[in-house]
Amino acid sequence: MDIFDNNPDRAGRNSLKWGKYAGKDILPLWVADMDFRSPPEVIRVATEAAEFGNYGYGNCPDTLVECVCERSKSLYGWDLEKHWLVWLPGMVCALNVCCRAFEDSSQAITQVPIYPPFLSAPSNFGLSCTQVPMTLASDRYTIDFDALNELDTSPNDLFMLCHPHNPVGTAYRQAELQALAKWILNRELVLCSDEIHCDLLLEPNSRHQPMASLGPEIEGRTITLMAPSKTFNLPGFGCSFAIISNGELRRKFKRAMAGIVPDPPAMSFPLTESAFRSGEKWRLQLLDYLRGNRELALSRLREINGLIPYSPEATYLLWMDARKLPVPNPHQFFEEHGVGLSDGRDFGSPGFLRMNLGCARSLLEEALGRMNKACQSLT
Ligand SMILES: Cc1ncc(COP(=O)(O)O)c(C=O)c1O
Incomplete structure (x- = not known):
């Protein structure tokens, strides 16, 4: 069994x-949550934290930040600096923060079908949402570049990517990502790349390529969102993080969070670290x-x-x-x-x-x- x-x-x-x-x-x-138990080590750490009996405020420990950086290097070949990380209590929250940070832009662009908060977050901040249908090629959903090329865009419009893509399950290939990055750079857009499903690639020997890891130019225009919640079945613990190398973008993102977005729950940090280190x-x-x-x-x-x-x-x-x-x-x-x-x-x-x-x-x-x-x- x-x-x-x-x-x-x-x-x-x-x-x-x-x-x-x-x-x-x-x-x-x-x-999207799984019926499975989380990894045994995560359950052990959660039990220990629960039995400790004090549930006061916490902080993200340095060890977790180091762990995220090491893991990014070893799993995706992407070098991060510690101060690029911004912690949030959820990814839907992070998608909304992105839209709030760019509420003065003319639009948020996304590909449909798409996870519903991509459709609702822009309008929460008065931003129009431009929906570009994905295209089917050999029974596989992918990016419709012809449709993208027809769009009118202004610099700093937001492109909201789901990578890998919920609901269609596409794990974008290197060439698709490169073409998209080129299109985003030509149009001087800002990319919000939700990569919450990045550790759930089902094709054997495939490796996730974060959009921001394609090169310094696209990295400087990208807000990457990641979390342990889908992979290790921890969505009820509310822990996620944004990775933003560009200082100006990071400040804008943090300003949009100020006073309304709390830290992740204290207990979620050791659970995240144990999932990443031992899972x-x-x-x-x-x-x-x-x-x-x-x-x-x-x-x-x-x-x-x-x-x-x-x-x-x-x-x-x-x-x-x-x-x-x-x-x-x-x-x-x-x-x-x-x-x-x-x-x-x-x-x-x-x-x-x-x-x-x-x-x-x-x-x-x-x-x-x-x-x-x-x-x-x-x-
Ligand atoms: C692409 C994507 N982003 C965000 C989320 C939600 O994340 P959270 O529960 O951290 O808000 C999900 C959940 O299914 C998802 O599929």
Whole structure:
């Protein structure tokens, strides 16, 4: 038995994912958290911190900053300086801070479909949101450079990139990133690069390339956002960080945070450090398990007429086109048949669905069986 087969029973606990369908026979495969336990060392550190019994204010320890810098060098080949890091209690918060910092720009540009806060953050600060549809090439979602080239932009407009991309699972390739960096530099834009899923690349031997690591010019125009929360399943601890090499951008970002964005919770720092320092073996096991879940889901979903699943290159999220299913609302249809997915409408793509693969294989099997049966009932 795999460690990821046997998970805590979250029903009746304080879980957003499971609470949504409390008391209903609907399997929750929606919001992006995983049903798995965090790595054993993280649980040990959390237990020790909880048992200490004093929950006063904390500070980000130097050891964690050093750890982030060492890890960036060894995993991505990107050299950071310690003072480039800015800590925040979440990534949605960081996306909003970016928009607040650039509220005087003429627009924020993003690619759809996209994780919903990319669509809502600009308007929270009166910034217009320009949505550029992604393009499909050989069943893979990627950047539509023709569409980008047609846009009117002004210097310091914000480009909000999700890299790897939620919900479609694209892990952008070097050539795509270089072309995008060139386009951003030509237009003198500022890049906000959300790389929260960067340690969840599913293709064996692939390596994440942070956009900012492509060269000093693009680094100087980029706010990179990272966090341990998706990879090590710590979203409930609210810890993330921005990496900003350009002093002026960093000051602008911090000014937009001032007085309204608290530090991450004290307990989240030792947990983050233990995940980064001791979680590597666990992370590799996780990737194996997720690959298995991906293969299972793809093979079953491809058998269903009217559904087109896209294989995620990264993340534990699987995007599918359900527009050919003969039902008015595919999200509601699957809920009525016992499977709770994310509705593509929220990502700017009605008729599509997103499935969370971060669950025990047996639960996934059950959900896929229910989906299959539901669709057979249509014929
Ligand atoms: C791309 C992306 N950014 C940000 C977040 C949310 O991060 P947080 O929970 O730290 O606000 C998610 C969660 O799914 C995500 O997929």
